[in-house]
Amino acid sequence: MSATTPTRPPRRGSWILHSPMALISLTVIALLLLLAVFAPPLWGVEANTPHPDQLLQPPSPEHPLGTDSLGRDILLRTLVATRLSLVMALSATLIGAVAGLLLGALPIVGGPRTQRAFSSVINTWLAFPVLLVAMLTVILLGTGATTAVLALALTMTPSFARLAQTLSARVGGSEYLAAARMMGVSKSRQFTRYIVPNIAEPVIVNVTISIGGGLLALSSLSFLGVGVQPPEYDWGRLLSEGFAQVYQQPTAVLGPGVMVVTAGIVFGMLGEAFASHMRGRGRARALEPKKLGPAPRVEGAPIPAAATTLARNAEVEPLLEVSGLTVAFPGPQGWIRPVQDVSFSIAPGEIVGVVGESGSGKSVTMMSVAQLAPAGAVVTAQRLRFAGADLKGLSQKEAGAKIGTDIGVVFQDSLTALNPALKVGTQLAEVPRVHGKASRAEAHTAAVQALDAVSIPDPERRAAQYPHEFSGGMRQRTLIAMSQIGSPRLIIADEPTTALDVTVQQRVLALLRRECEETGAAAIVVSHDIAVLAELCQRILVMYAGRIVEDVDVRLLATPELLAHPYTRALAEALPDLDTDTTKPLATIPGEPPDLSLPVIGCGYAPRCPFSTEQCRTETPGLVAHHGGRVACWNPQDGRTVTVAELEGVHV
Known part of the structure; x- marks a missing residue:
């Protein structure tokens, strides 16, 4: 068979033809079912009629198994x-x-x-x-x-x-x-x-x-x-x-x-x-050849500075306000608090990044804001408001009624975030059917349009496929389409570029930025990769040991010496670029994050910080305004004021 010969996928159920066990068992079961249907009407009367002259007859041509005590x-x-x-x-x-x-x-x-x-x-x-x-x-x-x-x-x-x-x-x-x-x-x-x-x-x-x-x-x-x-x-x-x-x-x-x-x-x-x-179903198989659609658009756009100004403008009412958020889980030796006293706000239309090492509390924080805290979590907050609505202490049903489709979530693992038992179009159609009370046809049309909006080729055909038939990048774009189909005011993207190659990452980030610009939605993007956030966001929340340690303008990342918190500075210095000296080892952060199952006294970063003092090890710093941002550090290291003019001249 030539390389261009179309290879059709095996039909569902065709595996039975290649399984002797299945063929034999199904054949015998079919015979039993035929007997169950036709034996009573054909032989029921004869089988139930006594014959006194034929009692306990041995096997014979007329009665292959003989007769019983009544001659049947x-x-x-x-x-x-x-x-x-x-x-x-x-x-x-x-x-x-x-x-x-x-x-x-x-x-x-x-x-x-x-x-x-x-x-x-x-x-x-x-x-x-x-x-x-x-x-x-x-x-x-x-x-x-x-x-x-x-x-x-x-x-x-x-x-x-x-x-x-x-x-x-x-x-x-x-x-x-x-x-x-x-x-x-x-x-x-x-x-x-x-x-x-x-x-x-x-x-x-x-x-x-x-x-x-x-x-x-x-x-x-x-x-x-x-x-x-x-x-x-x-x-x-x-x-x-x-x-x-x-x-x-x-x-x-x-x-x-x-x-x-x-x-x-x-x-x-x-x-x-x-x-x-x-x-054995996980074995590879040939897939149906697909018509190639237009290549997905990769759009680049300068990062607008307007949203940063809005976030810092007290006259603009924040879309999301979080103050004193703490998330705790019961543990064998007491409460485990992966998130402690987190406070931040998001302005309408603003794109904010959240960065930190594994276990710093990024995902737990954002899922708690979206009322999707893990099972067993106890979420408390001094203030938790979205679009003017108080979300504290609400049940799942009450939170769903207040949030509705105003918050869209792009989950980290696109394969587990999509229901493997439902077609992609069916999953996208859930939002217009549940919230918009749309008909099945209207919801399907909306689903196809949503796939087309995120540059999925041949969206009508793709809507009829299952998630495993999509590539990783296409699944991630599908999640963005799912988060956008309800026209949300806030999108929470939990590591949307995990396990994607650099080219696909660029497409996904450009798509997310484009969707926010076109719809006016705000976004919170969680990532381990500070370089990813630098391409997309206006400001970044840096988390460490369950707390926000710095709220910084993204343009400062290009000049680590202007960053205030030693941890943020270390993250930025560990980011290589084209000017990095390849003859020297990459910068790393020594040590490990603290164990949050134990009480953290003082600054969580103190054991790894070269600038720590006795105060850092005994007193926990709070977030305070510092040079246009906020920092939680007893010894901020920037050393001088950063002017707006200097920020405007910085390009990340």
Whole structure:
């Protein structure tokens, strides 16, 4: 095949043709289903009609498995019993799976308290022996087919619940579910569109395997006389009736025994085939050739200084005001505070960067502002206002009503931030459907337009694809489109260029800047890379050990000697440029950040700072105005006033 020959992706389900286990099991299951449908109308009357002249006949051409004590053909009764046996097993498994799914996965949308309560129920349920639960059900409800189904469903429910609980816990901590909550997606929709599709495959595998086990369990109950009662019969009942004459006529148990074992094995084989397919699905495959669209635009624009002026202008009401923000988590030895006493404000239309080492509290701070604090976090603040609305102490529902689509979030990992079970267009359409009450067609049109606005080639076709079919850069642009589709007033971008190459980084940053300029939205961009922020932002908040240590104009980064805080200066000096002497080692910051699980006394940077004093090690500095910005340092190192004229002459 030549390199230009189109390679079509394999059709969904085509793996079955290459799996002997799947083919065999599906073929046998299909035969069983045909028997369940057609055997009762074809042979039901004959199988149930007694023949006194043919009692306990041995196998013969007319009766291949012989007859029972009433002269009825055992083979025909075995075939007719297929319907009741399968219906009971399927019903019990379905009831147990649905109940377990609701018990284990539904609490994820209900909050931590609901999760703990349901987890206690599951643990208590699992503590009871399976046989005890089944026998107790039979004692309370009496014998019969319905009772047997309910008894088996009750024994299956806790195992399905634990599986669903384990799977949904991963989804519950995902960024795409957090985004859905922030958009105001209803709890029922979160469950059906975000949780269930992402845990469906392993649940289906477990259901398939459980059907085989259910057949064996129900047959055992009927064999013991507490399941199906005469005149009804399933395979277990036929085994019980044939067991009385097994020494005189072994074929009486051969037919129903073979059917029980065969059905149990093939359902188990099908489940194992599904599981094997899921394990091997990560292998590479050829993708459908795509039409090339226009290359994404890379737009560069000088950084406007107007927003910096607005941020410092007391006459302009800030869009976001944060004062005294603290985030704490319970730990084994007390509270852990990754964010402590953080204060800042954002003006309308301003682009502000947040930089710092890993663990400095950047992402936790911004997610707390967006009402997306991690589970278990306790968020307190002296003042937390957005667009004039007080966000302190609000429930998730109340915060969603006040924020709505006014805050858009671009998460760090684009692959986990997008729901892998939904098409990209469907996810983008959530905002106009939930908040704009748009029709399905209108929402789809808006989604395609949003993809086109961020320079996604062939947006109509791309909207019908899944996130894994996008490149990393395209997924990141999709997140920007998702954050913009609701016309937000503030965008929070949490490390939007992580794991992207330099060229794609440039495109993403240019796109984010262009979107803010065209819509007038403000933006907070979190990053480890101070060079990334220097290209995009007007000012930068420098965080260290959970605190803001400096609020600085981005143009000062070009001249590190003008920076006030030693940590900010060290970050800027560690940034290489074309004039960096390659014969010398790059500048580094010695030491490590403090352990925030322990109390931090004084300035957190003091152990690594060459200018620290006794006061730095015993007293915590607060943010104070300093040369047009703010700094938290007892010994600021710039040493002189920086004039506005000097700033205007600096180009980063």
